[in-house]
Amino acid sequence: MPASRRAPVLRPTVLSLALAAALQAGSAWAVEPFVLKDIRVEGLQRSDAGTVFASLPFRIGDTYNDEKGAAALRALFATGLFKDVRIDIDDGVVVVIVEERPVIAAIDFVGLKEFEKDTLVKSLKDFGIGEGLPFDKALADRAEQELKRQYLTRSLYGAEVVTTVTPQERNRVNVTFTITEGTAAKIKELRIVGNKAFSEGTLKGLFDLNDGGWLNWYTKADRYSRSKLNADLETLRSYYLNRGYLEFNVDSTQVAISPDKQDITITINLTEGQPYTVTSVKLEGDFLGKEEDFKTLVKIKPGEPYRAEAVTETTKEFGDRFGLFGYAFARIDARPEIDRANGRVALTLVADPSRRVYVRRINVAGNTRTRDEVIRREFRQFESSWYDGQRIKLSRDRVDRLGYFSDVSVDTTEVPGTQDQVDLTFTVKEKPTGNLLVGAGYSSADRLSLTASIKQENVFGSGNYLGIEVNTSRSSRTLVISTVDPYFTIDGISRAFDVYYRTNKPINSRGEQYQLVTPGVAVRFGVPFSEYDTVFFGLGAERTEIKGTNAMPNNLYLYRLQFGESSNSFPLTIGWTRDERDSALVPNAGSYKRVNVDWTAFGNTRYLRTNLQYQHYWPITRQYTFAVNAEMGYGKGLAGRPYPVFKNFYGGGLGTVRVFDQGSLGPADVTGAYVGGNRRVNVNSELYVPVPGAGNDRTLRVFGFLDMGNVWGESEKMTTDSLRASAGLGLSWISPVGPLKLSWGTPVRKKPNDRIERLQFQIGTAF
Template identity: 45%
Template sequence: MSFRRKFSLARRIMPLVFTALLVPGLANAFDPFVVQDIRVEGVQRVDPGTIFTYLPVKVGEQFTQEQAAEAIQRLYATGFFSDVTIDTQNDVLVVQVKERPTIASVTFNGMRAFDTEVLNSALAGVGFGPGRVFDKALLEQAEFQLKQQYLSEGKYGVEITPIITPLPRNRVGISFDIFEGDVATISRINFVGNKVFSSSDLRDEMELTTSGLMTWYTGTDKYSREKLEGDLETIRSFYLDRGYLEFSMEPPQVTISPDRESIYITITINEGEPYKVRSVKLAGDLLGLDAQMQEMVQVKEGETFSAANANATVEAITDYLGGLGYAFANVNPNPVLDRENKEADLTFYVDPGRRVYVRRIQIGGNTRTRDVVVRREMLQEEAAWYDANSIKESRDRIDRLGYFNELNVETAPVPGSPDQVDINVDVKEKPTGLINLGVGYGSTEKVILSFGISQDNIFGSGNSLSLDVNTSKINRTLVVAHTDPYWTKDGISKTTSLYYRRTRPYDTRYRNQGDYRVTAYGGGLNFGVPISKYDRVFAGFTYEHNKLELYDPPQAYTDFVNEYGESTNALIFNVGWSKDTRDSAIAPRRGSFTRLAADFSTGDLRYYMLKAQQQYYLPLGRNFTLALNASADWGHTYGDKTFPIIKNLYAGGLGSVRGYEGASLGPRDPRTGNYLGGSRRFVGNVQLYLPFPGASRDRTLRWFIFADAGQVSTTGSSPCYTGIGGNVQDPCGWRYSAGVGFSWESPMGPLEISWGKALNSKPGDDLQAFQFQIGTGF
C-alpha cells in the first residue's frame, strides 16, 4: 500500500474517530445507511413529533455519523432533555432521551416584603416558573433575579436558599427559603468639591435623604439607583440655573457597611464659575415672526445665565409654533463661552419644520365610556390646523373627567402625507362606581357615620349619580344627586338633587339633649356655565320644606315658631361665579380660588344671603406655602319679619376660628345658653405650611402655623343675645386665635389636628385648644 493510499484512508476514518470521542451520545459507530424506520424511546411529556422535527433525516433517506452528531446537538439545545443517545438496529434509527423534570410549584418561605405575584412575575421574566422545564442554570438566574428585587428595596442583607424537592412523574417542587434581613438605609450623603453652596443646601435638592423622623413613612432613606440618578440631574440643573455652565460631576461612590445595614454616598463635583449672558440672539427660519418670538425670550443680557430660563424660552417658542400648526418645531439653545471674561453668547436656533393639519382624531382603549364623552372634551378639531395649545388643554380636560387611570395623547404623522397628522387618544378606564362605608370623629360633632354609593360615569354617558348618607350627634343628612356635565353641547352642566336633613342643638351642656329638632327636605335644580378655562357661573333654585319640633326649646326657636309657624315652605334661587387657578385641590401650593354667590328666598321665608370667599396660595421657596383665606356671609330679610334662625351661620372650631368650641361664636340663647349663630359671618385665616421633617417632598403630610380671626353677629333689628343672665361678654365681637397644626391625607382618610390659643377670649367664651377630625372607610 502506497503512502498516498494510506493517507486517503486515514482522512476518511479520522472524522469518525473524532465524532465518536466528541459525541458520547452515539451508542456505536456505524456506516451510512438508509433509514427504514425511526423509533423514539424515553419520552413522557414531550410529543414524539417534536423530536422528529429536530432530526436532520427522514425515513428513506441516508443517515450518516455526522447527521447523528448534529441530531444530538439539536435535541440538547431544546433544553427538554438531560441525556440523549442515538443507536441503530437493523437500519432502524433509535433515539433514546431522558427528559428534564418540570417545575410543579414555586413557593417562598420567610417572604414579607413582596406579594407572591410580584416575585412570580419577576421569575417569569427569566423563564422560570410552574410548568417550565427545570434547569440548574435557570435556577441560578432565578435566584439572582430574586436578590435584585430585594436590593431594589434596600435589603442588602438578604439571603436566598433554593430547595429542590423531587416529585412523582418526573417533576420537582422549588422552594426558596428567604432571610430578608433589615433594610439598608442611607446613613450619610457627602459632597466633595463644593465651595459656593453648602452640602446641606445640595442635600435639600435631593429626594434621597438620610434616616430621619418620618422616613419610615416616606421611604426616602432607602437607596435606589434610579432615584440617585434623578437627584444627580437635579443637582446639575441647580448649578446650571445659577450660571455654572462648566459644572461637572464624577460618578457617585456608593459603599455599604460590613453589616449591610448602612449605605454611604459620596458625590464629587467641580462647580466652576458662574457665567453672565453677554448677548442673546434668534437664528434659523423665524417665519417673519422675529418680534413675537423675541418677546418670549426669558434670558436677558447682563444677567447670570439660567438654564431654567433658557428651557422656558425653548418651551415657549415651541408651544407658540405648535399653536400655529408646526407640530414638529425644534428650538436649540447654543451658548458660546468666553472663559476669560466668564461670559456667554446665547443663540436660539429655530427650525419650525412643516406646517400640518389634523386629519383624524382617534379614541382608543375605552370599552365602556362612549366616544362622544371623550371627543366633546377635545378643543382640537379634525381637518383644522394643528394647535398644540388646544391639544394640551384637551388632554387636561379629559384627565379632569376622572374616568381613566391612564391617558396618552400622541401626534402621529400620516404615512405618505407630510402635511397631515393624526391625534391618537388612548385611555385606560378605571372603575367609576364607588360604594363606601365610613366612620369618623370630630371634636364638635363627635362620631360621624357615613354611607355612599355613586357612579361618576353611569352607562358610559359621562353623567354621575350619587346617594350619600351622613349621621352624627348633631346632623343627619340624606342627599341624592344627578349631574349631566354636558346638558348642552356648549358644556352647560345640570345638577338635580333631593335631600333630607335633620339638625339638633350644637350645645347641650345646660340641658338634656333633644330640646328641639329641625327637619328639612327639598329638591333643587342647578346649572353651571363655563365662561373660560378657570371661570364658571352657576344659577339654580331649590324648594325646601322645614318643620320644627320643640321640646323645652331655646327662647329664640320659640320666637321663630310664633313668627313663622312650625312648618315653612321656601323657594330659594341662587346665582354665583367661581374662579379656580389652584394647582391642586388636595394640597395646593400656588394659585387662587374666588367665589361669589347669592341666595334669594321667597315664600314663607323671605330673605337673601350674599356670600364671598377668596383664597390665595403663595409658594415661599421650595417647601413652604403661605395660604390666605377670607370669607364673608351676610344675610337679611325683606319685609317685616326677623331673619329666620334656621338659616343662621356658625363659626368656631376647625374650618373657621380654631381654639374656640365648634359653632360657639356669636349670640347665645337667653334661656338655655344654646349657640344660636347669626345672619352675618366674617372669617379670616393665615396659614403657613411647612414640610414635615424627613418628608419634605410629600405634599399630603404637612404641619402648619396659623392665625385665625372671626365674627358671627346679627343684621337688621335682631338682637345679639348674651346668654343666660348676660353671662357671655360681647358674643358678637371679633375673636382671634393662633396655634400650630398637622394635616395628613392618610390612607385611612383625611386627618387634621390643631392646637389653638384664643388670643382675646371674653368671659363666657367656650374654649377648646385641642381639636381634631379624622375619617376612615371600611
C-alpha cells in the same frame, strides 16, 4: 435502508454543533431522503398535538431529509413546552417523541414582609414564571435574581432567596421562594466634596435622601436607592444651573457599603465652576415673521444670572407657540457663548420650524371599559385640522382630569408617504373608579362619626357618576343619593340630581334635645364657559321641620311659634367656580374662586343666601407654601319675612376661626345657646413648611396660622372691633385613614365670654 432507524437526540445546547457535524462529516446517523407515509407524536400529556404538527416543517407526502429533521427539532424546542425532543424513523414513518416540561401549579413566598405578594407575582410573570406556565430551571434562576434586585431597590442588601421546586401529580410543580429579608441598610453618611459657593447643609437639604432625619422611620429617606440618588443629583444640578453655574459638573459618585451590609456611605464629588451673568439674548432662524411675539416669551433677561430653568421654559414656550401655527416638529436650540474671563454668557436661541402639518387621525388606545366617546368628547384638537400643540396639551389634561385613568399619554407619529400629516394616539391606563367605603372619623367638635358610601364615577364606562353616602355625627346626619351626567348635552353641560335627608343639631352650651330635619331634592346644571370656569344653576325643593321641645333655643322657639313647625322652600341656585390650583389635595400654587347664591321665590320660606370664597397659594420655595383663604356669607329674608334661623351661618373651629370652640362665635340667645347669624366673615392665612426630617414629602407638613372672623345677627352691626382673631401652629397629614388636620393656638383678639378650645383636630374626613 433499514426498516427502523433512530435519528440522534439533539439537545438544545448542542443542537447546532451536532447538526453541523452531521452535515459536514456525513454522519453514520444520516438518513437517506424518503417520502413520508405518516407522522406520529408520542409523550404528550397536556399539550395539544396540533401544537406539535404546526411546528413541523413537513407533512405526509413530503420528502423527509436531515435538514427538515433538524429544523423540526429547533422549532419544537423554540416553543418552550418541551424538556426533550427526539425523532425516530420507522419504515417511512416519522415518530416525534417529546418529554414535556412540568407546568407550574402554584407559586408561594415564605418570609415575605417588604412587598405585597401580588406585586412580586406580577414581576415574576414578566420573566416567564407564573401559574400555568411551563417550568424552566434557567428561568427560575433568573426569577431568583429578579427578586434579589427588587430587594436591592429597598436597601435590603442582605436579602437571601432560595428556590424550592416540589413535584406534583400530572407533571406539575410548586415553586416556593423562601426569603430571608434581613434588615435594611441605611445611609450612615452623605458627603458632598468640592462645594464652595453653598454650604454642605444647604445642598443636602435639597435631597430626598438623608443621613439622619428623625422622621426616617416614616419617610424611609435613609434607604439608599440608585434612582432616588440620580433624582437628587439632578436636583443638585438644577440648583447650580439656575444660579448661574453654567459649567457645574458632578465628577463622581461613590457608594460604599459596610461589610455587614448595614451601613452605606455616599460621597459626591463636584466641580462648581464660576457663575455667569447673561449679557444678551438673541433670536436667529425662522420665526415666521413674528420675532416680536416670540421675544415676549423669553424668560431670562440680560443682567440676570444664567438660569437653565428659564432657558428650558423659554424653549418650551417657543415650541408650544410654533405648535399653535401647526409646526409640530419645530426645533429650538439654545446656544451659549461663554466669556470665562469676565464670567459672562451671550445666549442665542436658534429656531427651525421645519414643516407645517395637520392631524389626519386621532386614535384612542388602552380603554377596555371606558367608551371611546367619553374620552373623545374631551378633545380640543380635532381630526383634519392643523396641528395645535396647545389644544393637544389641553386635550390630554382634560382626559387626565376625568379621574378614570392612572396615566394618559399622547404620541405623535408621521403618516408614511406624506410630509404634512401626523396621527395622534391617546393611550390611557384605566384604574378602578368604584369606591366602597366604610369608615369612621373623630373630631373635637362632633366626637365619633361614621361614614359609609358607595360611589361609581364611571358607571358602565359611560362617564356618569352615581353615589350613595351616609354620614353620622353628633351634630349632623346625612343620607344623600346623587347622580351626575357630565355631558347632558353635546356641548358639555352637566346635569346632577340630589335626593337627601339631613338632620342637624346646632352646637351650643346647653345640650338641647331638638333637631332640624330637612328632606329635599335638587337638580342643577353646570355650564362650562372656559377650561377653568363653570357656572351652575339649579332648582330644589326642601322641607325643614323644627322638632323637639326640651330647652330649645329661643330664636327657634319664636320662629316656630310665628311660622309653624314646618317650612317649605324651593331654592333656585346660581353659582360660579374657577379652579386653577395645581392640586386639590396638597396645593402649592394657583387659586380657587367660588360664588354661590340660593334664592327662594316660592313657598312659605323666602330668603337670599350668598357664599363667596377665594383661595390662593404662593410657592415660596419647593418646600414652603403661603396660603390665604377668605370666605364671606350673607343671608336676607325676602317678601317681608325674616331670614330663616335654620339657614344661619356659624363660626368658630376648624374651617373658620380656630382656637374658638366649634360654632361658638356670633350671637347667643337668652338661654345661652349659640344661634349663629345671617352674616359671616373669616380670613385664614397659613404658612406650610416641611416637617424637620421629612425631606420634600408634602403629605406631612406643619404650618403656622393666623385666623380672623366672626358671625353677626341681623340686628348687629358689623365692625372691625367685633372681629375675633387667633394664631398658632398645626400639623397637616394625608394619613392612611384620611386627611388629618391638627391645630394648637391662642386667641389674639377675644371677648370675656368667648369659649376657647386651644387644641382642635379632625381626621377621617374628605376634602
